[in-house]
Amino acid sequence: MNLAGIKNHFTNWRGWEMNPIVIKELRQGVRSWTVTGMLLLFLVVLFVTSIGFLLTQSFEISQNMQLGGSMFSAFMVILAGASIFFIPLYTGVRVAAERQANNPDLLYVSTLSPFRIIFGKFLCSAYIAVLFFSACMPFMAFTNLLRGVDLPTVFFILFFLFLVVCAANMIAIFLACLPASLPFKILFALGGLVASFLIIGSLVGLSFEFMRSGVGAMMTGKDFWVGTATTVGIGLMITGLFFVLSVALISPPSANRALPVRLYLTAIWLIGGIFAFIWVVQTGEAERLTAWTVPTFLIMMPALLVVISNEDQLSLRVRRTIPQSPVKRFLAFFFYNGAAGGVLWVGGILAATYSLAASAMVYFPKKVYSSPESSHWFATTAFYAFAYGLTALFIQRKFFPRRPAKLTGLLAVLLAGGWAIAPGIVLFFVNQLSWKSIDRFQPGNIFNVFSIRDEPDVLNHEVLAGIWLLVMIVVNARWLRRQILNFQPAVSGTAVSPPPVPR
Amino acid sequence: MKVQVKNLRKEFGKTVAVDNISFSFDSGHVFGFVGPNGAGKTTTMRIISTIEEPTAGDVLLNGISVCEEPELARRAVGYVPDTLPAHADITVHEYLDFYARAYGLRGKKRTQAIEAIEEFTNVTGIRDKHLKALSKGMKQRVSLGRALVYDPDVLVLDEPAAGLDPRARIELRELLLLLAERKKAILISSHILTELTEICNGVVIIERGKILETGTIDDVLKKSSPRRTVAIRLLEGNHHPNLLKELLQTPFVENARDVASEIHFELTGDESAACDILGDLIAKKYKIIEFRQTKQNLEDIFMNVTKGGVQ
Numbered sequence: 001m002n003l004a005g006i007k008n009h010f011t012n013w014r015g016w017e018m019n020p021i022v023i024k025e026l027r028q029g030v031r032s033w034t035v036t037g038m039l040l041l042f043l044v045v046l047f048v049t050s051i052g053f054l055l056t057q058s059f060e061i062s063q064n065m066q067l068g069g070s071m072f073s074a075f076m077v078i079l080a081g082a083s084i085f086f087i088p089l090y091t092g093v094r095v096a097a098e099r100q101a102n103n104p105d106l107l108y109v110s111t112l113s114p115f116r117i118i119f120g121k122f123l124c125s126a127y128i129a130v131l132f133f134s135a136c137m138p139f140m141a142f143t144n145l146l147r148g149v150d151l152p153t154v155f156f157i158l159f160f161l162f163l164v165v166c167a168a169n170m171i172a173i174f175l176a177c178l179p180a181s182l183p184f185k186i187l188f189a190l191g192g193l194v195a196s197f198l199i200i201g202s203l204v205g206l207s208f209e210f211m212r213s214g215v216g217a218m219m220t221g222k223d224f225w226v227g228t229a230t231t232v233g234i235g236l237m238i239t240g241l242f243f244v245l246s247v248a249l250i251s252p253p254s255a256n257r258a259l260p261v262r263l264y265l266t267a268i269w270l271i272g273g274i275f276a277f278i279w280v281v282q283t284g285e286a287e288r289l290t291a292w293t294v295p296t297f298l299i300m301m302p303a304l305l306v307v308i309s310n311e312d313q314l315s316l317r318v319r320r321t322i323p324q325s326p327v328k329r330f331l332a333f334f335f336y337n338g339a340a341g342g343v344l345w346v347g348g349i350l351a352a353t354y355s356l357a358a359s360a361m362v363y364f365p366k367k368v369y370s371s372p373e374s375s376h377w378f379a380t381t382a383f384y385a386f387a388y389g390l391t392a393l394f395i396q397r398k399f400f401p402r403r404p405a406k407l408t409g410l411l412a413v414l415l416a417g418g419w420a421i422a423p424g425i426v427l428f429f430v431n432q433l434s435w436k437s438i439d440r441f442q443p444g445n446i447f448n449v450f451s452i453r454d455e456p457d458v459l460n461h462e463v464l465a466g467i468w469l470l471v472m473i474v475v476n477a478r479w480l481r482r483q484i485l486n487f488q489p490a491v492s493g494t495a496v497s498p499p500p501v502p503r
Numbered sequence: 504m505k506v507q508v509k510n511l512r513k514e515f516g517k518t519v520a521v522d523n524i525s526f527s528f529d530s531g532h533v534f535g536f537v538g539p540n541g542a543g544k545t546t547t548m549r550i551i552s553t554i555e556e557p558t559a560g561d562v563l564l565n566g567i568s569v570c571e572e573p574e575l576a577r578r579a580v581g582y583v584p585d586t587l588p589a590h591a592d593i594t595v596h597e598y599l600d601f602y603a604r605a606y607g608l609r610g611k612k613r614t615q616a617i618e619a620i621e622e623f624t625n626v627t628g629i630r631d632k633h634l635k636a637l638s639k640g641m642k643q644r645v646s647l648g649r650a651l652v653y654d655p656d657v658l659v660l661d662e663p664a665a666g667l668d669p670r671a672r673i674e675l676r677e678l679l680l681l682l683a684e685r686k687k688a689i690l691i692s693s694h695i696l697t698e699l700t701e702i703c704n705g706v707v708i709i710e711r712g713k714i715l716e717t718g719t720i721d722d723v724l725k726k727s728s729p730r731r732t733v734a735i736r737l738l739e740g741n742h743h744p745n746l747l748k749e750l751l752q753t754p755f756v757e758n759a760r761d762v763a764s765e766i767h768f769e770l771t772g773d774e775s776a777a778c779d780i781l782g783d784l785i786a787k788k789y790k791i792i793e794f795r796q797t798k799q800n801l802e803d804i805f806m807n808v809t810k811g812g813v814q
Contacts, residue, residue, distance in 0.1 A: 020604035024593065031592035097591075109554065109582050110605035111574060254556035315556055316570050402517060 020112065021120020022127070025094070029128060034090060042082045042132060046139050049074050069148025069211055072140060073204075076157060079136045080203050083129055083165045084196045089189065091125040092172030096185050099176060099250075114251045118173060118243060125169035129162060152216040157207045163232065164203060167239045168196065174242040177249040237268050254315035258307075262335045262345055265303065269296055269349055273356065286364040289357050296353045297378060300346050301385055307342025308389045309409035312483060314338060319490035333487050339393060339405065340483035343386075350382050376458050377449060383465035384446040388416045390472035397479060420447045444468070504530045504565050504579070504656035504688045506551070511560035513546050513712075520546040522712035523560070528690065528705055530656065533683050535703035535720075536692040537801070539809055543712040544692045545585065548659045551690065552582035564657055578606070581650030585661040587642040588634050588649065595637070595645050596621070596630040599652055606653035616652055624648040624678065640671030647678065658682060660691040664698060676702050696801040706801065708808055715808045723804060732797045733777060735766045738790035746789065753780055770796070 029035045053071050112120075140154055175188040218224040244264040248257040276292035314322075314337055322336070323329045334345040357378075392412035400407060423442055427434075441457040442448040443464050452458060506528050513521040521543040528534040536544050549555040551562050553573040562569040562576075569576040588598060599620060603613045621627045624644045629637065637645065643663055650658060660679075664672050672695070679702055683689055693699050699706065706723055708716040716723050737746075746766060750759040755772030770777055781794050 015609065017604065017609060020601055023604065024597070024601040027597050028590070028592040109552065109577075109584075110602060111577055111607065112605045252554070252556070317556060317573065320571060404516065 019116055019120040019123060021117055022123045025121065025124035026127060028094075029124065035128065038082065038086050038090075039131065039135060042078070043135055045078055046075060046136060049078065050139060050142070066148035068143040068146035071146060072143040072149045072154065073208065073211065075136060075139050075143065076161070076207050077200075077204055079132065080161055080200045083132050083161070084168055084200050084203075085193070087125055087129050087132065087165060088168040088172035088192065088196065090128070091121065091169050092176040092189065092192065095121055095173050095176035114247045114255075117250060118177075118246045121173050122166075122170055122243065125173070126166055129165045129169070133158065133162060149211055150214055150216045152219060153210055153214060156215040157210055160206075160231075161203060163235050164199060167235055167242075168199065170239045170242040170246070174246045174249070177246045179249070237272075240264060241268070254317050256318045256321065256337055258310065258337045258342065259335050262342070265299065266335075266345075266349070269353075272296070273353075277356075277360070280360055280364050284364050286357075286360040289360050293353055293357050293378070296349065297382070300350050301381075304343070304346045304385055304389050305409040305412060307346055308339050308393055308412060309406040310337055310339040310342050311405045312339055314487075316490055319488075322487060322489035324489055329487065329489075333484065336487070338483060338487075339408070340480050341487070343389065343393075343480075347386065354378060354382070376462055380449050380458070380462045380465050381446060383462065383469045384416075384444075384449070387465055387468040387472050388412045388446065390469070390476050391415060393479070394472065394475050416446050420445045504686075505563075506657055506688050506690070507563040508547070508551070509561050509563065511547060511550060511562065512558050513543070513550060513555065514558045519712050521550070521557070524707075524709065524712070524714045525560075526707050526714065526717045528688055530686040530688045531683055532704045533679060533689045533691060533702050535696075535699040535706040535801070536690055536709065537696060537699065537706060537805055538692075538709035542709045544709060545661055547709075548582070548661050548690065548692065551657070552580050552659050553577045554582070578653070579655055580657045580659055581653070581655035583643075583646050583650045583658070583660040583663055585665065587639065588646055590634055593634055594631050595626055595634060598634055598645060599648055602649045603652045608653060616654070620648045620652050623651070623681075625674075638671075639666050640668060640674070643667060643671065643675065644678075647675075651682075656686075656688060658687050658689045658691075660689065662692055662694070664693050664695050672698065696805055700801045708805060710809045716804065720801070724801075731770045731777075733768055733770050733780075734762070734793070734795050734797055735768075735784070735791060736764065736793035737766075738792050746784075749787070750780075753783065756780065765793075767797075 050071070053067070053074070057067050057070070140158070143149055144151055144154065172192060175192065176185065178185075178188070180188070241264065244260045248261050251257050272292045272295065276289050279288045279291070280286055318337055323332055333341045334348065335341070389408075389412050392408045392415060395411055396403065396405070396408040420442075423445070439451050439453065441452055441454070441460060443460070449458070449461050452461070508524060508526050511521050511524050512519070524543075524547065526534075536548070538544050546555060550557050550569065551564075553569045553576050556570060556573075561571075564576050564579045567576045567579065590598060593601075596617065599617050600613070603617055608616055618627075621630055624647055626641065626644050626648060629641060634642065634645065647660075647663065650660075664675055667675065676698060679689060679691065683702075691699070691703070700720060703720055705719045706717070707714055708723070716726065718726070747759050747761070750756050750766070750768055755770055755776040757769040757771055759766060759768035761767075770780075777796065781791070784791060784794075
């Protein structure tokens with residue numbers, strides 16, 4: 001949409017209509033006995049709890065200064081339980097049912113984009129959350145009259161709880177969108193239930209802490225706002241990540257699924273980096289960068305597995321969108337579908353993170369607990385991960401060229417996992433398996449990097465991983481070059497795809 | 504609206520689902536798409552409906568390529584899949600309303616479009632019923648209504664008559680003929696070939712992803728059965744033992760045989776040859792009360808040209 005289009009969109013605000021998915025989902029939600037039944041049950045529980053408190057507690061202020069606080073805590077637990085446990089489950093099951101149904105693409109026959117579909121599902125779950133929150137509101141407002149809790153604390157806790165519910169809803173939508181069979185989805189749901197109990201537990205603990213300290217009193221300090229903004233920012237980033245992942249999952253296979261995900265991850269990497277560097281400059285402590293480097297590493301490792309599982313051959317629709325300009329085409333190569341571009345993208349981000357972190361250590365040496373060991377650990381693990389990934393790509397290309405590309409990621413995991421387990425199994429059968437044997441240097445074992453303590457072994461690992469990676473780069477160089485050269489826009493009007501490119 | 508399928512090819516891994524097929528049909532035409540299970544019909548239909556992308560080739564809808572401009576092409580196609588709508592907790596009206604909204608119909612235009620479609624597909628009486636509570640026939644009507652709600656020029660129907668009772672089939676057939684009158688270009692796949700013969704102007708017979716026959720129904724019939732079978736019925740008691748022998752000696756007659764109370768033979772000549780044979784028999788005092796050519800139908804042709812192979 002160009003500037004005139006955006007202007008036109010906002011001038012005609014009277015003609016705006018709600019996302020059709022939201023309307024459909026809400027209509028279904030209102031009719032569904034699951035939602036209405038749960039809401040009624042929720043109200044009954046709140047009512048019975050209130051009655052229980054009022055009948056058993058004294059209203060004498062001198063006797064009970066904390067009645068409001070106690071009631072609020074109880075309501076908070078009930079609300080957290082209902083919203084974190086029920087709403088994500090309901091949302092996830094609904095999305096999964098549509099994906100699992102015998103006609104999964106019926107929703108996608110329309111001109112609705114995957115973005116609008118996922119946004120609609122998310123928005124609907126947020127509306128249901130609002131419904132539960134608003135049902136709880138009168139009870140919570142009542143607690144304020146009984147003392148023991150201040151209004152800022154009430155709103156602050158509710159605001160945080162709502163954000164957590166929204167994030168949980170988004171994760172549930174993502175899990176439901178995963179192309180897994182029903183048993184796997186049931187497993188995901190069970191995992192989600194366990195996770196929601198943990199979230200509820202920690203949230204309740206946190207809210208008790210806020211109630212004890214009183215949010216109103218903390219609001220005057222700068223740290224409170226910085227902490228709140230950071231937490232909210234991280235929460236939104238995580239929600240956004242699962243949002244773009246879900247959009248990519250439901251996009252047709254011929255779409256450029258990688259583009260929004262890689263752009264989003266690059267954007268949050270940049271934003272996170274900027275904030276981390278501001279923090280480093282303010283404190284003069286380079287170690288603060290770990291708040292950026294560690295999440296980057298943790299996200300990029302699974303990202304590497306995903307990108308090596310990309311098909312080499314781009315669909316016609318994607319090829320038609322490759323820019324003509326060489327500079328734009330060069331940039332697009334990193335963000336478009338395809339294993340080669342993906343590997344370079346992950347490599348680029350990790351290399352940039354490592355270089356920037358290393359520079360920061362030089363310029364801000366104060367209180368650096370990020371000893372050389374941690375940088376070795378970072379580099380060695382990254383080297384091994386790339387070496388395994390490129391080895392899997394080579395094996396897939398040479399021995400299973402007709403098999404789907406998603407085999408590559410699995411192959412990399414099997415290689416790394418197999419090589420890590422094999423020595424242990426052998427040692428077990430020769431009766432030599434011990435903690436000491438696990439701690440010992442095991443060449444090629446990516447997990448061994450985390451268990452060894454001797455510095456020479458750490459270096460040995462780094463050198464070995466580096467050499468292996470170099471060999472794999474050489475082995476894959478021709479393929480990589482071919483992929484770069486083949487990254488050309490399809491000529492409009494020719495609907496015939498090029499012959500399959502050998503990987 | 505002209506729909507042109509050009510050198511379409513679709514591969515799923517090693518399997519070639521659609522192998523370089525080309526055909527075209529126009530507004531006001533009902534085009535039958537026939538083939539055994541696994542022949543590539545659904546894949547082709549999904550490509551035309553922009554749900555799948557071809558490995559090679561293209562489909563042009565009035566010149567709009569489904570590969571180059573799928574969003575634009577999608578607005579021109581109404582797709583009725585081979586499965587029925589099964590959304591829970593939603594009424595017929597709300598279902599149609601959702602799709603009307605999804606296709607960007609707004610305000611009064613949307614209300615009018617939905618009402619018109621409900622009336623056309625005869626679901627006005629059940630508009631407030633839940634989808635799950637509907638019969639197969641009714642669900643099929645709703646599915647057709649969904650595909651029509653934004654008034655597309657092309658309709659792609661995948662096995663719409665499957666599982667319907669005879670009344671529902673007849674009603675569906677009438678709806679399709681009405682739609683053809685409204686200048687929609689319709690592509691329909693079905694295993695009920697007798698019905699297709701009645702409503703289709705043209706047909707494509709496909710097997711293992713390849714086209715075996717294509718053209719107008721008459722052309723395909725003529726092409727695949729140059730010989731006609733002629734049946735003769737004589738007045739009861741007038742059966743003459745020499746008739747079979749005499750017929751076999753007649754030019755353009757082959758394979759004369761007794762079939763029940765009739766005599767059947769293959770006519771290798773044209774219609775004037777049939778006239779000559781009839782004249783000759785009458786001259787020979789045979790009391791003929793019926794002399795008719797039995798035409799092959801789509802079912803016969805389908806059985807002749809296909810081998811029942813799947814991929």
